Amino acid sequence: MKLPLRVNPLPPSRRMRVELVSAGKSVVTGGMAVTRRLTDLKTIQAALAASDFRFSKRAGQNFLINPEIPGCMAALFDKGQAVLEIGPGFGALTHALCQSAGFVVAVESDFRLLPLLKENLRDCTNLNLIQGDALKLNLEELFPNEKYLSRAICSNLPYSITSPLLTLILEHSSANPAVLMVQKEVAYRICALPGTPEYGALTLFCLMYASCEILYTVTSENFVPRPKVDSAVIRLKRHTTPLVPEGYFDLTKGLIRAAFAQRRKTLANALSCGLAKSKEEVRDGIKNAGIDPAVRGEALALEDYVRLAKIFS
Numbered sequence: 001m002k003l004p005l006r007v008n009p010l011p012p013s014r015r016m017r018v019e020l021v022s023a024g025k026s027v028v029t030g031g032m033a034v035t036r037r038l039t040d041l042k043t044i045q046a047a048l049a050a051s052d053f054r055f056s057k058r059a060g061q062n063f064l065i066n067p068e069i070p071g072c073m074a075a076l077f078d079k080g081q082a083v084l085e086i087g088p089g090f091g092a093l094t095h096a097l098c099q100s101a102g103f104v105v106a107v108e109s110d111f112r113l114l115p116l117l118k119e120n121l122r123d124c125t126n127l128n129l130i131q132g133d134a135l136k137l138n139l140e141e142l143f144p145n146e147k148y149l150s151r152a153i154c155s156n157l158p159y160s161i162t163s164p165l166l167t168l169i170l171e172h173s174s175a176n177p178a179v180l181m182v183q184k185e186v187a188y189r190i191c192a193l194p195g196t197p198e199y200g201a202l203t204l205f206c207l208m209y210a211s212c213e214i215l216y217t218v219t220s221e222n223f224v225p226r227p228k229v230d231s232a233v234i235r236l237k238r239h240t241t242p243l244v245p246e247g248y249f250d251l252t253k254g255l256i257r258a259a260f261a262q263r264r265k266t267l268a269n270a271l272s273c274g275l276a277k278s279k280e281e282v283r284d285g286i287k288n289a290g291i292d293p294a295v296r297g298e299a300l301a302l303e304d305y306v307r308l309a310k311i312f313s
Helices: 029-038 039-050 068-072 092-100 111-120 159-171 184-188 199-210 249-261 267-274 279-288 302-312
Strands: 079-085 103-108 127-131 148-157 178-183 210-218 231-238
Touching: 029 039, 029 068, 029 092, 039 111, 068 092, 068 210, 079 092, 092 103, 092 148, 103 111, 111 127, 159 178, 159 199, 178 184, 178 210, 184 199, 184 210, 184 231, 199 210, 199 231, 199 249, 199 302, 249 267, 249 302, 267 279, 279 302
Parallel strands: 079 103, 079 148, 103 127, 148 178
Antiparallel strands: 178 231, 210 231
């Protein structure tokens, strides 16, 4: 049965930053036959049974079974890029990336998958397959030294470690862009706008480093085992000009954390709990920034928090 890739616009009420990518541009013709084999459900089941492999819920293992999806993601890269993939799984996205990118580094934490990956990707000469925990590795050191290759990241992130991996990618890597498949609700939170229910500390944390956009959604029937939730592919593009000036980064992050730690409180009350200052000092500082102390943190844009950081520094 052919499983459709749903490239869906989000409801207007979500007020998200959305860019649609045509599925028609996804096919990298040279390797499509292999990609189809690596996303074929019977092929996957037979290979896993032969190696006595059991999916790990703890590791958040879900393999793609729709060949269009790896193609869509890989088509966003070119031969001038070295791409780091975290969690290659059965290798479908990895193979598609090897067709598009100049070089691919794939990091797999599950040693049981290494023999399968080596077999599935045996024809990929521009690949470095590494067994290890990405959270414990220096991502910058994984990329090849060729200066003509710009650095990028592409990954179907395991749901269970999405937040720490996002932090690692944004704080400890210069890769640009990062194309990531995440849980759909997480994508909504990352790309939300001020004043919406999804808007929060995660939104602002990501925005401190990069612009964020949802490219398309991927429904749960495109995976095995089938997860309980849908996914979305997002693209993070690093800012060429920092939105948070040097010297204010940590304080801005601290203000955001304080404002959303007690989301239903007014900004003045939330910040007075999070800062070592009296409520009067906090209220006066907020007013000096041209902000109403009675608003909630979810109403403020990133530039508002930067303005507050300059006042409270």
